[in-house]
Amino acid sequence: MTVKLDFEEGLKDSPRFRAEIEDVQNDVSELETRLEKLVKQCQAMLEAGKAYCQTSKSFVNGLRELGHQCSGDKMMADCLEKFSKKLNVIFEAQGEVIETTQKSVRAKLQSFVKEDVRRFKDRRKEFEKSSEALEGALSRNAQAPRGKQHEVEEASNALLNARKAFRSEALDYVLEINVIEAKKKTDILLAMLSLMDAQAQFFLQGHQSLSELDEYRQKLNEEHKQFVLDCAREKRDMEQRHAAVKKKDMSYDDSIMDFNGDAANGIAMEGYLYKRASNAFKTWSRRWFSIQKNQLVYQKKFKDQPTVVVEDLRLCTVKPSFDNERRFCFEVVSPSKCCLLQADSERQQQAWISAVQNSIASAFQERREDTLSPRQRCSSVSTSSLGGGGGGGGVDQENEGCKALEEVQAIPGNRQCCDCGEPGPDWASINLGITLCIVCSGIHRSLGVHFSKVRSLTLDSWEPELIKLMCELGNTVINRIYEARIDEITIKKPNPSSPRGDKESWIRSKYVEKKFIHKLPETGRNPPLRRSSGRRNRATTQIAQRPPLKPKPNRATLPRVTGLSPSDLVQRNNSGFHGDNEEEEEEDLSHLHPGALLYRSAALQNFPVMADALAHGADVNWVNMNDESSTPLIQAVSVNALAACEFLLQNGANVNQADSNGRGPLHHATILGHTGLVCLFLKRGADYNARDKNQKDPITIAVDNANADIVTLLRIAKMNKEMREMDGAFGQPGDETYQDIFRDFSHMASNNPEKLKRRSADPKS
Structure with missing residues (x-):
């Protein structure tokens, strides 16, 4: 069974998600119209069939009575008796076909329209109602003046409640969409198979014409059985996932978003922001922003052409803004213009600022990666710092990065990437205590911070506690743990020239699925x-x-x-x-x-x-x-x-x-x-x-x-x-x-x- 919509998209409530549910709603509406028409046609057919059967039985009784009348002619009497019996069996079977059609086709389709489609519509109304409530709460929260704390608290509390209710309804609505997509297949397919089975049994005389469908019918019947089994299993898994996602705290005040500079679709970050217009009225509009192709763009609807805010992020800076009445504002300043944006919370504000900064750093990193090695970059920084001049804070930060690079790479195994072996890695996972090349660091970043927290050894500032921590572990120690069973499983570890897909598969198997660690229990696994x-x-x-x-x-x-x-x-x-x-x-x-x-x-x-x-x-x-x-x-x-x-x-x-x-x-x-x-x-x-x-x-x-x-x-x-x-x-x-x-x-x-x-x-x- 193919899942129509994903739960994570429902939590994001992106324009893409809105476009998808709009398509689903149109499909369900059209399906309802066609099924209602089909049910009426089926009812008319059943009524005509019942009338035909009743008239046919009267005809058979007439034949039987005629046979009794012709009792003196044995041949005629036997013929009419046998024909009447055969015809009676046929018409009895036809009555059974009508009853089967009544139960398997009309009742099943009518139940689908009256129950499943109606339940879908009710869930849709609840979703739209909660969506409107969330929009109102977001607007009131955004308009709450900084100086009126009680209004800010009321707006924040209302927003939390509205968001929690909306995400709960969104999850339920996504589940209902996926369920009705699966159920319409099983119900319609089962109804048709039941009807065709009855017709095949009834029309014994038409076996030759119906036999052409035997192979197809048998094949379809087998596929239906397997589909029902698969559907039941996937529905159970989907309901378990739905229950697990719904148990999460949905009252948090920020969207589900993580910076991923190596995303497959090229979108490093995306989410809703308020944008202040540059006209005289300075109006605020909520738009879907994204960072892609080293640009900051936004769009109102999913199918709209994105509007470019910043052509090249390397030419801009980003900073918080405190010079207006609204909270959580920040500015993206480029040589040609300044764009004022507003997030929904302080966490979202910091996330967007960090995302823009990381995009700028990644763009420069990619540009410099082909020309300078990490050691050469450190040497150039040291030379520039000895030459004097302004920008001392930036120089100090880069010197700290070079110091971190030297000290961390001195740990055993750290001079090669922990996952692919590329020499001279200048990225690190601070919670794992390992060094990484830029490709593997991007894959680690896509895993989420609950698996790996990625930081640059040359571009980021390093606190002494983190350097001390990195020096306690290292690639050799961590690989003894996460690659303990690699020889037993005989999976080939990627090398620096391996495709990104191979590296990503390896890293997910190693850190997320943990396929290569020793399995518990195992006596004596831990050293004394x-x-x-x-x-x-x-x-x-x-x-x-x-x-x-x-x-x-x-x-x-x-x-x-x-x-x-x-x-x-x-x-x-x-x-x-x-x-x-x-x-x-x-x-x-x-x-x-x-x-x-x-x-x-x-x-x-x-x-x-x-x-x-x-x-x-x-x-x-x-x-x-x-x-x-x-x-x-x-x-x-x-x-x-x-x-x-x-x-x-x-x-x-x-x-x-x-x-x-x-x-x-x-x-x-x-x-x-x-x-x-x-x-x-x-x-x-x-x-x-x-x-x-x-x-x-x-x-x-x-x-x-x-x-x-x-x-x-x-x-x-x-x-x-x-x-x-x-x-x-x-x-x-x-x-x-x-x-x-x-x-x-x-x-x-x-x-x-x-x-x-x-x-x-x-x-x-």
Whole structure:
């Protein structure tokens, strides 16, 4: 069965989707008209057939009576008796044909028209009603003035409810369309087969003429049986998918859209935006925008010719706009004109700004890819920075990118693309910890951020925590996990010259379907984790020095040495697992399920095993009910594992998930005096106002422990947020100081963590 419409298109509500449902509605309307006419014709035929049968039976009775009259003539009597019996059988069979037609054709088609088509129309009305409600809510939300908060909240809440209702109705409507498309085939086909079977049995004398259809009828009958089976199976799968999609939260305030610079249809990004006209009235119109062929275009209807807003994105810039009454606005500025656009939410605004920026970067990247290698680009950046001149911020960012490229490519296996082996990769997946070529990075980006978060090693800015994380893993480590069974399956890995389709198939099989990892359960799959007796002694000392508000030290976790330089990290990775020269003891974790394995390895800071657990489906927010509902992220906090925390956060860990004492990762980092982790969690959106069971928030705990650095970080973060909320715009005074302070603490936590160990020995001092 071919699915007429896709559920994801229904959630997007694109002009393409509207055009498709309009075609479906026209088809159903025409089908209804023809079926109603056919039902009336069938009714007339049945009435005529019943009259014919009744008259025929009277004729047969006349023949029988004539035979009785001719009882003296044995030959005539026998002839009339036999003929009357044969004719009676034929007319009885004809009556059965009429009854079969009544049940299989007329009743089936009439039921389809009265029930299925009517249900389709009712669902269509509900869809159109919710669509109109959503349009009104979108308009009111867009027109809500910035200065009237209560109107903004009312409009936002109304929009959330309208969008949720519309997407629910859209999913139901798409399901109804697909169901009626399948059902009309089965019902009409079954009705016709039943009629033809009855006719074939009735017209025994016309077997010669009907036998020409036997082969076709048998073939059609077999196809119908198989079609019914396939239809039932696909309908079940479709209903399960419908139920799964419908369980998702449909109250979110942004469309389903991801930037995909390597999309097969050439559309890197698409969605609805409001556009302000350049006329004197400055009217706003909602249009379907898309980024394609290095251009920004829009259209009102799917069949309309796209209107080009920007001819070449490389010649434009994009920035937020705060100089008008409407919210979520941004400007696309080119040498010839300025286009003011408005998104439906702040997330959509940031997504579009990032999409335009990524398109600009990709265009330049493609232009420069043929002429300069990544190393040459870094050399040119270094030369330009030594030559002096303006644009220091851009130069610093590119220097940071070159530094990230050098340090990350120094990890074993990282000098070739993790998936195709192309030398000199300058893209990375930060949640997997691997390096990629530009082609494979585009394929990774199309998988979605829940599978792979792609970033350029030369064009993007890199926080020190991310560089530290990338140096903990690498292509060799990850391929040991995701390609563990490649020799058993005998699937050929693509090379740099392989077609893009082969690379895409390989990457999806490797990371989405996970065909090449070891299957669970498998005894002894996980290597023993090692922890040294020296570190165990240090952990005991650290536990004894923790303040009274700490979590219970019953995890027997061991802190690793932090603050290693990239060269130290390279040397450690080259040596295999994370060990030192001290006496080590092994801990066998092969019996643990993935969630518990991630939990335990997070405390031991064993990144290969953490990655292995996630590859086998471990819940990154797994809760240990036997340990105060602690999570892997809290375990990593307990041993001051900055890179492990960043790894868990990049893989979807909830930075605000609390344990049974009401303490989240920020609470634990504050209690233990881990300043670098406090800085990391605040940058990742941790709630500094959250209170534990003792009604203490992180600021109160930091003050009680006399930790000036953490108090400073928490108060600056709180002050910065309050200033932004009060001013209503990013970039007001205070933001630059906030960014500088957090940047300094991030560099210190990643490169010189010993400088952060400045807690006062006397809390009262």
